[in-house]
Amino acid sequence: MAEPTTGPLGAHPAQGIRIEGLRKRYGRGDTAVDALRGVDMAVAPGEVVGLVGPSGSGKSTLLKCLGAVIEPSGGRMTLGEASIYDEGWRIPDLRALRRDKIGFVFQAPYLIPFLDVTDNVALLPMLAGRPNGESRERARELLAALDVEHRARAMPSQLSGGEQQRVAIARALVNRPPVILADEPTAPLDSERALAVMRILNRMARQYQTAVIVVTHDEKIIPTFERIYHIRDGRTHEEAGEGRGLE
Amino acid sequence: MISLAGRDILHGWGKFVFTGIGLGLLIGVTLSMAGIYRGMVDDAEVLLDxxxxxxxxxxxxxxxxxxxxxxxxxxxxxxxxxxxxxxxxxxxxxxxxxxxxxxxxxxxxxxxxxxxxxxxxxxxxxxxxxxxxxxxxxxxxxxxxxxxxxxxxxxxxxxxxxxxxxxxxxxxxxxxxxxxxxxxxxxxxxxxxxxxxxxxxxxxxxxxxxxxxxxxxxxxxxxxxxxxxxxxxxxxxxxxxxxxxxxxxxxxxxxxxxxxxxxxxxxxxxxxxxxxxxxxxxxxxIATSARQIFMFLVILSVVSAAIVAFIIYTLTLGKIREIAVLKLIGTRNRTIAGMILQQAIGLGLIGFVVGKTVATLWAPVFPKYVLLLPGDAARGFLIVVIICVLASLVAIRAALRVDPAEAIGG
Structure with a gap:
């Protein structure tokens, strides 16, 4: 394991996602809980970083703040060149922000069970107002890139776990978001499939120049990260990862 | 934009069809009750004629x-x-x-x-x-x-x-x-x-x-x-x-x-x-009989509304996680509400078609004259749609209260 490092912001370009001094407090007064106490983080385009920590350390809270699902209590977040949070939201339409700028990959794929694979992926561009044909074409390209094109007409229930997760990754990428938030994406998979998913995430991150944050405590994939953010008691510190296993 | 409601109905068509048939039988009884009232009025007219x-x-x-x-x-x-x-x-x-x-x-x-x-x-x-x-x-x-x-x-x-x-x-x-x-x-x-x-x-x-x-x-x-x-x-x-x-x-x-x-x-x-x-x-x-029938119509309408509300609410609760994902990835509330509303109306449509069909089929078997007027069928259809819309409100409320954060673990 490499030595932990501090001062993460200076080492990375201003593109991707940057977080400075992010705080989140639940409740008020004596019952208030500080889930995040000043998180600093930066992920460059094309980079996949790990976010690890024990239960209750603030991983999910950080992910929800990054995903614009809950509002932080303070700090700053910058996505690309745009400030999205600076002691308050700077973006009026958070729904559009999530739809167009952030991709989500969950522990379980959570594909829409009544849509086939193509439409599961094409749904996002359709929601953004793109024509159905163009959306499906874009979905098919991604499915091909993720080697699940042959299951394009299948329903989610007909896919294996690994295939479902690849479709979920395609869905996260389809709107070409600058950042993808992956919440325990390999938890239900065995080692081989977990590593396969990580290889795909890395390949896609490089191909589409997307910053990927993977929340995990899956020992199988932790060695694959070149950089890891450890979160404990609401604070992060960065360390270099091993970056192996993706060959 | 694809029809989420339509896809969901097609995906679980058996559930919808069987629920629709059950609802349809209830609607058929309701239409028959209205037909019996119309038959009584027509009998009176015929008597005078x-x-x-x-x-x-x-x-x-x-x-x-x-x-x-x-x-x-x-x-x-x-x-x-x-x-x-x-x-x-x-x-x-x-x-x-x-x-x-x-x-x-x-x-x-x-x-x-x-x-x-x-x-x-x-x-x-x-x-x-x-x-x-x-x-x-x-x-x-x-x-x-x-x-x-x-x-x-x-x-x-x-x-x-x-x-x-x-x-x-x-x-x-x-x-x-x-x-x-x-x-x-x-x-x-x-x-x-x-x-x-x-x-x-x-x-x-x-x-x-x-x-x-x-x-x-x-x-x-x-x-x-x-x-x-x-x-x-x-x-x-x-x-x-x-x-x-x-x-x-x-x-x-x-x-x-x-x-x-x-x-x-x-x-x-x-x-x-x-x-x-x-x-x-x-x-x-026939005023007393008409009031009796009207009471039955009201009760049957309330029961139909309760059934539609229960079914749609149950179906919606079964999709809470999917709804949370949809909201997280940027689906508008009105799209989700529209999906539930369309499903409720779809259920009502299936129910009405079944109800009208069975009411027409069993009308001649009734001992009393059952007169099914097209106008009553049109009014019945409108009432079914209104009931479905009202019944879907509970489910829509539940769906809109789903926190997109539920899609993210922890």
Whole structure:
């Protein structure tokens, strides 16, 4: 394991996602809980970083703040060149922000069970107002890139776990978001499939120049990260990862 | 944009179809209840149409002959015929009773099985166009003789040439007619007026003997040296000169209200025009049944709404995680609400199609006339849609309260 490092912001370009001094407090007064106490983080385009920590350390809270699902209590977040949070939201339409700028990959794929694979992926561009044909074409390209094109007409229930997760990754990428938030994406998979998913995430991150944050405590994939953010008691510190296993 | 509701319905079509069929049966019952009410109204209209009258003259201060008992002397019609504006006046009697075909020893059981409740109508024989006569026949001929002939509604099941027993006499069916029913939906059997008067008022032999004995024991009737008084009293007790109503047909251009006023003033009878008789039938005779049916309609509507609400709510709760994901990836609330609303309306559509179909199929099997009007079906469809929209609100509220953060673990 490499030595932990501090001062993460200076080492990375201003593109991707940057977080400075992010705080989140639940409740008020004596019952208030500080889930995040000043998180600093930066992920460059094309980079996949790990976010690890024990239960209750603030991983999910950080992910929800990054995903614009809950509002932080303070700090700053910058996505690309745009400030999205600076002691308050700077973006009026958070729904559009999530739809167009952030991709989500969950522990379980959570594909829409009544849509086939193509439409599961094409749904996002359709929601953004793109024509159905163009959306499906874009979905098919991604499915091909993720080697699940042959299951394009299948329903989610007909896919294996690994295939479902690849479709979920395609869905996260389809709107070409600058950042993808992956919440325990390999938890239900065995080692081989977990590593396969990580290889795909890395390949896609490089191909589409997307910053990927993977929340995990899956020992199988932790060695694959070149950089890891450890979160404990609401604070992060960065360390270099091993970056192996993706060959 | 693809239809999320449509895809969800197609994906779980079995669930939707079977739920829709269940709902449809309920809607079918609701439509049938409305059809029964319409049938009752139509029966009342048909009753008035078939009487062929413009005015009904009945016993003073009664709502007869359909809503209350009414007795009139059977010679009153002559004086009505002399009034200005009156074209024809004819006596009529109505008696609802059990009628069965005449049976020989071998077919007693069959005759009992074919016994029908019917309204026996006594009319003056005369044929088509006479007040009280059936307007049209589907087989046979009108009453032409003064006794022991009958024209029966085809729904009684009696056949041409068959003999019926009414009280003590047998009547041969000489004609069949259609859609002649009482306000209660009982089919009509037309017999000559004199026979009907006898059937209505004649007692059985034992009762006549007992009455004669009572009269003979009465010193007021059986006076010493005046035996003719008792004979006259006994004779009056064994014949009837009463009818239930006089059906009056007016001359062209005669004012019904004016003729009715003349009859009330000069003949001391109650008289009703077509509109007034219609009001009596609908507002008084079938009003209670109509309220009963209306209550059933309300209850069935509430039950339907509860079922739709429960089903849609349950289906929505089963998709909470998917809804959270949809919200997280940027789906608008109105898209999610629209999906649930469309599903509810889709369920209602399936239910309505099934309901309309089964109501149409089982309507002829009902013992009472079920009249399914297109207008009622259209109103029913609108109500189903409104119920579905209202029923989906609970599920929509639940869906909109789903936090997109639920899609993210922790």
């Amino acid at each position: 078939n009487s062929g009258a413009d005015l009904w003259a009945v016993q003073k201060d009664t709502l007869g002959p359909y809503a209350e008992p009414s007795n009139l002397a059977d010679d009153l019609y002559r004086s009505l015929q002399t009034l200005p504006g009156v074209a024809r006046a004819a006596n009529v009697t109505y008696l609802t009773m059990q009628v069965r075909p005449l049976a020989d020893a071998a077919s007693v059981g069959d005759a009992a099985a074919r016994e029908r409740r019917a309204m026996v109508v006594g009319v003056v024989p005369g044929g088509f166009g006479e007040p009280g006569q059936p307007e049209s026949l589907v087989a046979g001929r009108h009453l032409t003789r003064g006794h022991y002939e009958a024209v029966a509604d085809i729904s009684t099941g009696f056949r041409l040439g068959e003999q019926l027993r009414i009280r003590r006499h047998a009547y041969r069916v000489v004609g069949l007619t259609r859609r002649t029913v009482s306000s209660g939906g009982d089919p009509m059997i037309f017999i000559p007026l004199k026979d009907a008067q006898e059937a209505q008022f004649l007692k059985d032999n034992d009762a006549i003997v007992a009455q004669r004995r009572r009269s003979a024991a009465n010193p007021a009737f059986n006076r010493p040296g005046q035996p003719q008084v008792l004979d006259a009293v006994l004779a009056s007790q064994t014949q009837s000169n009463s009818v239930n109503a006089i059906l009056v047909r007016l001359t062209p251009n005669a004012d019904p209200n004016r003729v009715a006023a003349d009859i009330r003033r000069w003949k001391h009878l109650s008289v009703y025009t077509r509109a007034e008789m219609n009001e009596i039938l609908q507002a008084k005779l």
